[in-house]
Amino acid sequence: MKLNTATLAQLGATITYPTYPRHALRHGIVHIGVGGFHRAHEAVYTEHFLRLTQDQEWGICGIGLRENDRAMGQVLQNQDYLYSLMELGQAEHPSVQVIGAISDFLFAPDNPAAVLEKLAAPDTRIVSLTITEGGYMLDDHSGEFDFSHPDIVHDLAQPEAPRSVFGYLSAALATRRARNLPAFTLMSCDNLPHNGDKARHALLSFVTRQNPELARWIADNASFPNSMVDRITPITTSAHKELLRNHAGIDDAWPVVCEPFLQWVMEDDFCNGRPAWEKVGVQFTADVAPYERMKMRLLNASHSAMSYLGYLAGYRYSHEVMQDGRLSGFIRTFMDQDVTPTLGTIEGISLEQYKDTLIERFANPRIGDQLARLCMDGSSKIPKFILGTLEERLEAGAPVHRFALVLAGWALYLHEAEAPNADYKVEDPLAELLLSACAQRDGLSMRFLGLEDIFGPDLQACPGLVSAFESALHHLETQGVALTLAGLDQVA
Template identity: 40%
Template sequence: MKRLSNETLSHVPDRVQPPAYDRTQLKAGIVHLGIGAFHRAHQAFYTEAVLNRFGGDWGIIGCSLRSASVREQLAPQDGLYTLVERSSDEEKLQIIGAVTSVMVGPEDPAALVQVMADPAIKIVSLTVTEKGYCHDPATGDLNLENPDIQHDLRHLSNPKTAIGYLVASLKARMETGVSSFTAMSCDNLPNNGEVLEKAVHQFAGQVSPELAQWIRANTTFPCTMIDRIVPATTDADREHVESVLGLRDEGTVFTEPFTQWVIEDNFANGRPQWEEVGAQLVDDVEIFEKIKLRLLNGAHSTLAYSGYLAGFEYVSEVMSEPAFVRMIETYHAREAGETVTAPEGFDIESYKAQLRDRFRNTSLKHRTWQIAMDGSQKLPQRLLHTVREQLSGKGHIDIIALGVAAWIRYVTGVDENGDPIEVSDPMAQKLREICDRTQGNPEAMARGVIALREVFGTDLIDHPVFVEAVVYWLTEFYRKGVKATVQAHFTE
């Protein structure tokens, strides 16, 4: 079967929307670090819409900072891939052409730095996940003890981290008199632009005061809020797209119809007209970000850990169990709902109901295990900021504590049947050591994990209401099992 490519693009059926612009004339204006499925379904989707309507030199050079898998998918296809928007009863297929090429950083770090230093590049965006910022989630400070950060400080011309690549390329631009780019985080972090700015400034300060000052004066770091559910593509998904296209597409991405992108309008060197294709350009992203992180991401993580342990592979399966639905409805109404205020004209109750409908989408095979990855990096912004706010005002914390307890039970690495859990987390070993040491004593286990400053800071271990709530749920999980515990507490 022939691959999707520039040569075969004319063969796609009429029901599939192709690029409406001349790709042979497309020049790159954006470098994106972390070109996974989410970027291709979200930021590249919006940029494609701009190119279709207005044209412009806003092609994307995608960069992987780890494996060559995306390059292997897209390079034989000239960067083309199919984006499939799928609801429970219909689907829409579109060929995305915004990605001009894909680089693999570890193969030639200096080459990627050179590309990022090119004057044609106006924006460097990132989806490198929370752990890619090499920061301490509890404090926001760059972790200067991180081995990769230490490597980059010693060998800045051949960096390993996203922070290292940004500083190395900004240094090259300063030294050659090239204007700076906008560094735009698109990861699920509160104040993500500020997190990125702090990490870059702290790293640059270790390199030279002159560089740090130049970056402060010339580089902007807008905050963004991104929202779209993008599950991992399966072999069955690729087979389906092949049956529709009559072409093989190794880079296809599946997503839901819903999408949202809120961007702080703070760009150093121009930008695409994203606001003309559905993005919101605003002065302050924080209110939108807080709503999304607490109502969507906090609920998603709670569903992922408890659902996985209850034996559900997909989020939609968890949402088929009435007790879990009731748990999330209560979380939306109380724990998270009590801490967010909607902007004017925003119907927050409809938003909550829409979130639950999105979680129920049976056509999106979003695995609980996928959402459960990197919990030590995600919990601070998804659940712990909320619990601190609730504790300060004596608000409800029960379901937040349940979510934390489910995470602790999950990172033990052994499920309720005694089978191993593949825990993907940068702190997996440290967490497993605590859990192994306290096995058989849920209270000691909970206290041992909550004492981890890197995740929980130094304050939460001293909040007896929070600690006791986590201990209660963890004890119940070991006594009854997660599914039975949720059913016992959230069945009407």
């Protein structure tokens, strides 16, 4: 049965769906980057809020800025903007809900004026983002905004016809100011340390170059809460669609699949109101930093650590890696010995329990989380999730051989990507640079660790790390992942 408003009432008894008047929803939230994660996280919390309160102010309008968002817009439109959320966990059968919190979608390349009007509309009170870690265009080491990015060059030259997220936000905020409307909260839901502060810095850097007076108005009137977001959301595959069809009888062109686990910890800093998300499990706190640090250094760093080594070992899914005792042991030791000493104590959290839960979540066989997804965009993930911890451990004089192995795994994954029998493609905005650094084996270590855009200036000058990296690379190449891991603890 095709999913749309007319077929909702025919859904099976166990499938929940919107029970609030969707047609009356106003769009208090406009979301840029409607990928899997937004549909499994913010939209789900908002759905539960709408169902609980019957509120009409906080519907979501999705926005896609990039050509690859066209398909999402079409699919959602064909289904009255409804989609199925399938949670895959321990239970034998998936749990299915239909989500309706997103009730419109605008595709910017086809209709930029409509997007600008939506962002500037009086109803719009929060603009949220999941535009990936690299989407903020900030240098990981200097923190500087990348004014050389072609979209930014374009938007500075033609502010009335923007392409980038910052160009759109700036133009819309200028309109709001001119119309005497309040600013909106810019709510980043991307995985980056201090995501609100980063969103603020990126936007204000851009706007200051364009219109310093507007930048001051934004600084005084908008707000940028930091948040920690968590729910593993793999890429939807045709097998997921088939499972949904067989299990729930729903024909959905783009369902979203995720684990049952769901978490959102956020600063309560909203300049123009917000849904009472605390009623549906969002935790508001004065300082989100310890939670985001814990999550990024344990969960996201482990994901990056397992992805390249797992790929080299021949695995393609997270649960396959976790079924390999050597690799899962490595991940747990990395969390215990390399990361935990940098975390301190976190109120209300048992780190031991948190790590146990992570190991269980990584091992979830039903979710089928693709290592390919975890390997993507290493050039922006590794600096955010791993290098900060590595630098602290180097300063503390601690052993860094496990970090070296993770980096060597990434380098070998890049090196082997160009081999004739490679069955994967490197997906990374800096792929060309990475591949050229890793193409030749001779001199690879210094070329790779010398990529200052990624590693900064210091790591290549750290003899302990460089020699551990070279040794790990040599072992991975000559012995493979399993034997390298077996010999690893003797390296310490």
